[in-house]
Amino acid sequence: IPKNNFIGSPEWIFTLDGTWYARFNPKGKPVFINADGVGTKTEFYERLGKPEGALNDFLAMNLDDAIKLGATAQVVSGVAETRGALDMQRLRDHAQRLSVRLGISIILEHEEVGHRVNSFRSQFAHPFTYNLSGAVVSTIDKTYLQHPLQPKAGEHLVAIRGKSNPRSNGITDKRKIMQQLFGEDWHMTPEGKVFLEYLAEPSTILYDIFQCLIHEGLATSV
Numbered sequence: 001i002p003k004n005n006f007i008g009s010p011e012w013i014f015t016l017d018g019t020w021y022a023r024f025n026p027k028g029k030p031v032f033i034n035a036d037g038v039g040t041k042t043e044f045y046e047r048l049g050k051p052e053g054a055l056n057d058f059l060a061m062n063l064d065d066a067i068k069l070g071a072t073a074q075v076v077s078g079v080a081e082t083r084g085a086l087d088m089q090r091l092r093d094h095a096q097r098l099s100v101r102l103g104i105s106i107i108l109e110h111e112e113v114g115h116r117v118n119s120f121r122s123q124f125a126h127p128f129t130y131n132l133s134g135a136v137v138s139t140i141d142k143t144y145l146q147h148p149l150q151p152k153a154g155e156h157l158v159a160i161r162g163k164s165n166p167r168s169n170g171i172t173d174k175r176k177i178m179q180q181l182f183g184e185d186w187h188m189t190p191e192g193k194v195f196l197e198y199l200a201e202p203s204t205i206l207y208d209i210f211q212c213l214i215h216e217g218l219a220t221s222v
Contacts, residue, residue: 026074026139029141030139031139032138033135034062036065036133038054038132040172041166041168042129042131044171044200046129050200051087051130052091052094053200053202054130055094055095055098055132055202056202056203057167057202058076058132059106060204064205066138067210068221069149070214072138073207074104075104075136075137076107076134076137077106077109078106078109079108080111081111081116081117082129082130083129084129102205117129151221152220155220160209165201165203166203
């Protein structure tokens with residue numbers, strides 16, 4: 001879209017007919033898009049009653065994939081598909097905090113999808129269930145396209161250790177194990193509550209750390 005005719009809005013983030021938009025200037029660089037979702041890790045946040053944690057997982061899955069290629073994120077666009085009484089303002093407030101911290105525009109659409117999304121069955125009252133997925137739109141230097149980031153012989157391998165948390169991988173097996181050990185309502189048992197504290201720990205977003213290491217020339221790949 002011509003820069004002087006961008007739907008008549010001077011704002012970086014705005015709504016039009018109920019849909020959120022974000023704009024940015026790529027400054028002549030190629031634009032790259034990758035997409036992913038949180039998957040079934042949302043069940044742990046549902047059991048805990050803290051849906052905003054999935055936003056960290058969503059950003060970690062998408063942003064970390066972008067920076068592995070050397071891309072600089074400009075906008076993250078997510079869609080929350082919900083059923084029940086999920087407080088979207090709670091999600092958007094957390095998204096705003098993460099946006100400020102990371103310096104990246106984040107827009108979050110909401111779709112009430114009814115029975116298209118299913119919760120875990122429980123004998124206890126359960127107010128909501130949801131999916132969270134979307135994409136990150138980045139710019140990428142042509143140098144990284146022509147010479148992709150990759151490790152080289154003779155380099156050192158460095159591991160970064162932080163607070164233990166499960167990323168949005170292998171969640172199906174973790175869910176099955178909890179049910180096998182402690183029953184369907186495992187999160188209500190004393191032992192299950194201990195495991196839930198770990199399982200519902202949001203992913204560490206490594207994008208900003210990796211971006212610094214790569215762009216400062218301290219790391220050749222992550």
